[in-house]
Amino acid sequence: MSTTLERPATAPAFQQVSAARKLKNGVATTLVWLSFLIAVIPLVWVLYTVIANGVKRLPYSNWWTQDFGSVLSDEVGGGVLHAIIGTLLQGLVCAVIAVPIGMLVAIYLVEYGRGKLATATTFMVDILSGVPSIVAALFIYALWITTLGLPRSGFAVSLALVLLMIPVVVRSSEEMLRIVPDDLREASYALGVPKWKTIMKIVLPTAMSGIIGGIMMALARVMGETAPLLVLVGYSSFVHWNIFSGEQAALPLVMNNERVTNSMDPGSVGFDRIWGAALTLVLIIAVINLLATLISRIVAPKKK
DSSP states (O other): OOOOOOOOOOOOOOOOOOHHHHHHHHHHHHHHHHHHHHHHHHHHHHHHHHHHHHTTTTTOTHHHHOOSTTSOTTSSOOOSHHHHHHHHHHHHHHHHHHHHHHHHHHHIIIIIOOHHHHHHHHHHHHHHHTOOHHHHHHHHIIIIIIITOOOOOHHHHHHHHHHHHHHHHHHHHHHHHHHSOHHHHHHHHHTTOOHHHHIIIIIHHHHHHHHHHHHHHHHHHHTTOOHHHHHHOOOOSSOOOOTTSSOOOOHHHHHHHHHHHSOOSTTSHHHHHHHHHHHHHHHHHHHHHHHHHHHHHHHSOOOO
């Protein structure tokens, strides 16, 4: 009995790309590059303006080590140490409150969230993410100061920033947790590991690098908010460490105070202080982002 082997079908001949498809590809590529340039040009312009106008103040040694309490409002000299301390303290307290809440909400939505409660939680996070900073400040003012009778303080500012930071932490952490493959969870369950321990030992360490990056970006975002500072705390030209009472400066408040009390003419004291404070805030945020990148690489799962 003889058998015949069927010859494999020959592959279709390569067809040359038509001129119409080349044209469409060229148009799409051009539009993508134009969109990129349109998005980058304002960013580069803003950075150039801030650096060009603010770099004059940064070489002064007292800019980083003194406050404005020892100089007159229109006198050259002084520094923003008081504002740097206030900005970092308010941001740190905000992160201590917002990060655990945001991560726990994200874990609930990804790992446990089912039914009406999860739907309502997602809806409230979406609503909170669109709340303007002035609305969050007025809410804290009505609750913390008007209703409870507590004083204006840096802590009240941190509470308002918490309302702005939580939805960003929830969304970024939620996306990072969803990226973790379900195979890792199922393998852990198959070995008899409880769900809570799977989340703590498998899911969170796998997603932690991305979660840290999202947290740092959320913190950098809220540190530049001005409305809560204007509503919930007064400006102080001296270093003030007590975040729970008294007036406390921050870098956005320095810019607003100099705008109100001094001239905005180029070359004036107020002009230099405003742009110097703006550049200082940009540098602090840049350092935070660099630290986030470094920490993310350290805690990222190692490939074997």
